Amino acid sequence: MMNPAIPPIRPAWGSLQRRTKVAAAESTTTMPKPGGGRLRLGVDVGGTFTDLLLLDEKNGRTYMAKVPSTPQDSSVGVLNGIEKICRIAGIDPHDITEVMHGTTVATNTVLTSSGALVGLVTTKGYRDILQIARSYVPGGLGGWVIWNKRPPLAPLEHTIEANERLDAKGAVLVPLDEDAIRRDLTVLLSSGIQALTIALFNSYVNDVHERRIAEIAREIAPHIPVSTSAAVMPEMYEYERAETTVVNSYVRPVVSKYVSNLQNEIQRRMGADVNLRILRSDGGLSSAQGAMDQPVNLLMSGPAGGVAGALWIAKQGKLKNLLTFDMGGTSTDVALIQNSIARTRRETRVGDVTVRAPSIDVRTVGAGGGSIAYIPALTKALRVGPQSAGAVPGPAAYKKGGELPTVTDANVVLGYLPSDAKLGGDMEISRDLAAKAVGTIAEVLGKSIEDTAEGIVRIVNENMVGALRLVSVEQGYDPRDFALIGFGGAGPLHANALARIIKSWPAVIPPGPGVLCAYGDATTRLRNEASQTYVTLVRDVTDAEIAGRLEDLAASAAKELTAEGVSEKEQHVVYQVDIRYKGQGMKLTVDIGPADFAAEGLAGVTTRFDAEHEQLFTFALDAEHELVGLRAVVQGAEKSFVNPETSRDGPDSSAARVQATRIYADGAWRDGHIYERGKLRPGNRVAGPAIVVEMDSTTVILPDHVGVIDDVGNILIWPSDHKNAQ
């Protein structure tokens, strides 16, 4: 999801239309027509495909469609998809009441450096704030020898200083020189900039000067969008706040244009009363206007859709604790879901850009199906990635001229991706070309082609394990308490092997693993939050004072939901308190409901904090507690959906067998079968080694493992001797 510019692991470039038609035909024959009632549409735009999922709230029925993405203007693809899915479902577009959209427009804008020319206003003495950044040079000892810094997203030649200054308590030390800033803004705003950021020192305590400068800028150039740092990120740390706000400005014109075009087109076809909502990085939904004003909150919108989809699937399958594993062409996103809640953090990273915007704690590894394996001459180590074959030339197996061995080629050599053209639609995969590519490094390693291919897969899996550890063990969670859900184009190929390394059972392959993000989009709740930095020792404040502040924040966050038509009754409020030991730099976020806070007060917060500190870091201190920030999160009511009735079959899965095959695993060729996913019924068992193919993905079940189809169509992969496999 992170890399829309990259092909999924099994692109079918020339034959896309045909595959889509096949999918459509399947859907129409297996699904009855929906009745009346609310229809929610989830739309996920990837680099190659736009996925759509239509959900009928009344009876829980779903319809899927996949159309080619249209990178020059993604909304074209979305509209094509809407047309298609309405045809599949046999409905009128006007029947759709809500469109939920996960978008990678903001992410792409950053990754491809195609954002706006941003002007920046800083406090006098701070014009180099982005140039100096945190003085950090990546890499180890001597890393500076090869590191070149990327120029700031707001160029220095378009940065001006305001003569003004506040102190750390918000008092004005130097009043704003309005004449000077008006003069300088007039020049800056006519210099060709497309967006303006105002990020002043200490504005997180008092943004009076930021707001005044914004007013002046709007007077001079009403057409240039202005972002102020205290509005985008009202938190301490001047560089992070400025960078976050600049990124907001950087992606804003692109996102605004996209969202407003899409909204206009959707309303034209579906009627003015349809609601367009955009999925935010933190898994919440934003109104179209909210998305246009604060697009920095959308940088993880795509991956958040995947996690939301995994959450939804997990609920249907009664799985509470999940590691999510979303593997695409060049990168892989992993996240952790505990007790049906995705872990979030207050930082978002895209490429080498880091912003302080809340997002689902998704870690991205720069490795995917297209990652290239190579051997540095000096060390003779086998390395995989970060270089990728991309869409062009792509993996060697795809016959697009690629010659370097990729992870996909290794999967082809091993038989995990069947090269038989008659299978899984109309893939054109050449095992010979894959083997030739892998052979180039097998020779250097002095190993067989198969062993080398298995080595490539094992190394890329180890990279994934590193990321899975970051979201689990590093946060104090034991991966053995979690199931692993694999999706995205390549997730189902690797999920079994990963689960084996980190002992996260079962490995879950949801139905339609390639459209899981659209599932997530369609099933997400409205969410809004309001926060403030509030640094004070716990002993210096009363429970009543903090309760009052939290209630005010909740009321402020609830406004948008109320405006979106969520009644007060349906709104669910959670307080979040950022807290640490006095003197620490990090903070932990403690969640506490209004009722619990009323009963326990700050003592309840500090107790929870001590417990989490001990879980994360093995120790708690008897030091004083310090509050850092307060936040209220308001969510709309959770929708429950009725599932389509499905009958349970026996364990025999032979009806879904397509043909015999063999795969290479643990150093030897093993005989097994290829299955067609669409023909597997709940209750069926598929013994490994097996390959399960479907429209948009391929699942590997390793030897000594078994896939069990659960009531909602997930494949649950267990070790054959696991007690739950019986």
Added chain:
Amino acid sequence: MPARIIETSTVPFNRVAVDPITLDIVENALRNARNEMDAVLFRTAMSPGIREQHDAFPMIANHEGKMVVGQFGSFLYGFIAGYDGTIEDGDIFITNDPYSCGGAVSHLNDWLLMMPIFHEGKLVSWAAMFGHMTDVGGKVPGSLPTDAKMIYEEGIIIPPTKIYRKAQLQGEILNILLHNTRMPEWNKSDFFAIIAALRLAERRVRENIDRFGADEYISAMWDMLDRNRAAMSAIIQMIIPEAKDGKKAYFEDWIDDDGMGNGPYKIACSLHREGEIAYFDFSASDPQSFSSINFLLNEEMFKMFFGAFTINLFDPQILFNDGFYDLVDVHIPEGCILKPKKPAALSCRTHMLGRIFDLMGGLLGQGAPDALNAAGFSDSPHFMYSGFNQEGEWYQLFQIGFGGVPGRPAGDGPDGHSMWPAFTNVPNEFLEAYFPLRIREYSTIPDSGGAGLHRGGNGIVIAYEMTERGEISIHDDRWLTYPWGVNGGEPGLRSTKRLVRTDGTEENIPSKCDRIEVNPGDILYFNTWGGGGWGDPTERDAELVLLDVRRGQVTVEGARRYGVVISDSKLDAAATEALRTEMKARPKPVGLFDRGFTSIEELKSRCKAETGFEAPRAPVFRNRPRLMAAE
């Protein structure tokens, strides 16, 4: 006598053949473990030095004490050789005494914690980490007294000591340590943060052994060491020429003064190769100083510097380790400023330590143009500020400054960045919220980076306005010698410090000083130095120079150093061409390096005029190293 390792199992490890792919997997698992150690530490430590600036370094070693993952090489050899006692399961050792661990840590502020990791009765690995404590007692806040003559003035000295015994914290010992510092709360939290990181490493090592088996794990570590050795052997052959006719590469650089009016102090090194062994010889360096600028340079750490610099050019993904140590021979004579004799003071060794970066570049670059960088921000200058506020509470700040990364073959040097791994600056809003000061300016200094085809990074100015009465200390360098340029690149600007009092009087503050009294409203302008330039500045694209000017990194006047003439914010192409032609016709400086002076004497002769300070006196040494060796 060396430490005795108590193992309950006598079964030796078998070296088994490890599949190369398993090897890569163990390598990744250890890399992840190290990153996790950092993450735990930075999140839980309290002192801004560790927490925000990341002045702490983790390591995982094999059972023999060889670093397999880490940054500065093993901290363990000196400790194991010098510790008279047992090493048992459940022990964790602490020390901060450079003289007890062969310089594994190099001043008392660095608390080093070392934990042996046992599995089924056998030592299988070590985890270790050191971190800079803001204060360890001694005569000045921050424990870095410029004028210390003996190490006893620099704080509490902890010989290698079991701070955990049979997994039990020796609380009374810890209490003694904490009682001797001005910031016990910070030290305590930083201490436990390091322990948490070590425990994490222990868990990871045990998981790896469960996953792969002890013999495979131990053998994989050996293989990783061998792999590095093979790679470094090739690199050494590639970039270090054999001494032909006795001709060796030689480079020298200086620390400007010792804070007591003497200087500069020379560090010098020669380099050549015989067969596959590289020889570094520091014999021509000056003897030890009377003040605290001495640097007890651990030979292994120097090897690690050398390896890390060069390997980055060939396989940046490699997990760099100790395996190549026998390919490098480092000679430092005893009594030299890089190997002072106890009880010489050591606290302000940071300048000498950083200067190794420049020395390395100048030395290696002679044989390998790819490794030839200009001189950069080869230091971690300190700013310290402390006192009692109006409520009578003690405040104490220790902060590291950043400057210009040099022009390099790879490109321009970044402005105001760190050349130490992981280091970051402290956010100024954080400083203002927690300390009695305001940062009035935080920006780069135009023209401070040396001109070159690849520009040296600019230094930065930090304007500290104090809001309480107190004292400040400064430890800085390169106020006299310049960060040199290479391949036709020019030197960068020197550092300066200026204190502006509320009554308008101004004074230049020397580079190294302690306990300067300050009052509310006083502003200290701390200007760090820029990086040297790389390559001929007249070769730099004139449009790029124009952009530098528009960005405020180079001034219109400074652009002339590039032979670029700008008038009315536009490039004057004709004047630029004329100026460049004229500049190219000038005689070229001889040699690779442009130091900005012809001799130390010549440099000193213009010291007063240029810096406002008297030139330092040539240091007088008590004992020549040769005499000391004969004692």
